[in-house]
Amino acid sequence: MTGQARRIIVAGAGIAGLTAALAFAARGCFVEIYERAPRLEEAGAGLQLSPNATRILASLGVIDALSPLAVRPEAVVLRDARTLREVTRVPLGGGAERRWGAPYLVAHRADLQGALLARLRSNDNIKLATGAVVSGFASRPDGVTVAVERGGTTEEISGELLVGADGVWSSIRELTGANGKSRFAGDVAWRSTLRAESPAGRAFQSIARSDVVTAFMHRSVHLIAYPVRGGSAVNLVALAKGQAFAKIRPEAADPDGLAAALRGTAPGIARLAQEAGPWTLWPLHTVAPAAQWTAAGRVVLIGDAAHAMTPFAAQGAAMAIEDAATLAAFVAAAPADMGGALARYEAIRRPRIAQVSKRGALNRFTWHASGPVALARNLVLAVLPGAKLAADLDWLYGWTVPEAES
Template sequence: MPDAQPRQIVIAGAGVAGLTAALAFGERGYPAQLFEQAERLDAVGAGIQLSPNATHILRQLGVLDRLLPAAVRPEAVVLKDAATLRELARVPLGQAAEKRWGAPYLVAHRADLQSALTERVAENPNIALVTGARLSDVVTGGDGVTATVEKDGKTVQSQGFLLVGADGVWSSVRAVVDRARGAASPRSRFSGELAWRTTVAAGSAAGQAFAAIGATDSVTTFLHPGFHMVAYPVSKSDAFNLVAFTRGERIAEGWSGHADPGILAGAMRGTAAGLARLVEMAGPWLTWPLHTVEQKQPWTTPAGIALIGDAAHAMTPFAAQGAAMAIEDAATLASLVADFPADLRQSLTIWENLRRPRIVKVIRRGALNRLAWHASGPVAFARNLVLAKRPPEKLVADLDWLYGWRQRRIIRR
């Protein structure tokens, strides 16, 4: 028999999106069953940037205080020319950012964020986390949503009035949403970009090589026509997270893989010797193929299914907002459902209509960033000229719409 609880939320996926959703619903008194396919909650990726639009939510959920001891408050975002290492612009963060946007800008290791989230989940009696559980089927009907899950060779059913698909870019729940509307489920689309990631100890030779050319207390972005690289401190500043982005051929789908390092080396032609030396010393590099999800598909169904985070709108990371958008999705979904529990269909419709314009704007900002960071010739010259003439306070003000975001209260008449 299904585990039937009329107020229960069933969540597929225990990454940042799923854990945040479980907390957001659990804090509002909703029992939540959180199913994760992996046997252990191993952190995917390395470093993560958390802007104030995300950290103010983490603070509300009791997560921020657990994360702060391991996180770093960067003093600025620094843009540098990869060929000359000349500083092109500096966007102040640190205490100024916290004062302006009401919450800190943080950089952290993804494992530290996941640990903070899971600690809070474990403390909430409304949340049950089940690992090693694969979602195999979903049935919707008058009684809500019934999810069939396979665990340890057995089949278990969980029933609730809402299923949240937080299972990432290769989402199984997304296929259910598309079947519900009689359409074939689109696969994620390879963006043509590869992310090269590594983490180096601050005291290592590679860490010292970065300190010689980058800002060790800030987020440093090196700009070049063939690639760009973002670097920042993590783990109490004991290490630096490095991630470079290049064009490349599609490799195996997954969060950790290998590609020909010659791709990265070739993209870096013409860079400063110190940067080339850092990239050589920092290896080996793990490679992620960057996938996106078609934005025209719906994120919700009237029967009680909602997609959040990468399952709904996987995007390239050039605005550093993937995790933040997942956190926003989770918090806003829980808030709307809790405020108007008697009309789930309308709550989901309003939620999707509110979230879509913001997601589109963030995606466009990421595309603009990539265009600017990979500019060459006259376009790069114009970019540098604009950055040189734009004062730091204006650069900061340009981010108010993004970092200063707060959820709006919805009043139904």
């Protein structure tokens, strides 16, 4: 680091915060990350990384570390959960990489976090502190002073920008007084990861292939399954209406509750629900994207802290990664105009987030259709060629970080 390097402070060491640190450091900034957890542990479950995200991760040198543990699925396959019949598929694999210039990957969240950390630890311009809580900030004309509590003491850290990347229950969002409270979306997610060679893994392979992303569609629930951990495990998530409960940590799921949600699906799916446990239950919370993203000209929210969305478009991680790269580009391009850079960043990102959220809502409606609507859905999807379904995703997967005005 030189004496003139710009100093960026990041709250949160999840996917958004770690990606932001790498993106800012790549543009010559010095970055300090403060994470409230005492240690970074393996947590979460699987995630899908579409080309709009992997393109950025590749530019930051992360894909090389992630690739041995990730899987490149051959397709996204939609199946009727009652009959297990394939309705349609979107081709991925090599064709996706040729079409969108980057791979479509599925991975365990902990493996992505590990790859980000490996890249971060090789960069002397990034410092990470755990067990550290950002408890306040004061904006100045030339920067921001951040209060950080750790080890029973409070210290003040100065920088040019505070990035709130601390998730759906963001404390930075609360500190700004933003009107964006997280709210329960009305859906819950049952999650489990099973070994591919276990009895449950073999039960799964009897109803679907393990080298694709499969969505089993049903009127009251849909089940998503795809390989992780280099193909040695399968990630399962069932999404349905449910009740809100305590935030922060998932609860152990009652298998009877999942069995009830899956009532009416094929026997193979119901059997899988019994054999695949243990399951954890997560409430889905969102943050209205219209809420405030910036404060005092020196504080900005990214990822779930700004606009947590439901997972029906499989774009939560991708939007956090896009946010991080776009923010770094716009801030780096305007060294003397932080307020203007944040305004331009927000103007670019809001329409994109709104469009992705609408796609998620459409997916949920499509996957949970019933009766004549489901029949019409199946008929329409069955006649659409895979190339047409892929082309309909060009706006999403072909996205690149916009050029920032200097």
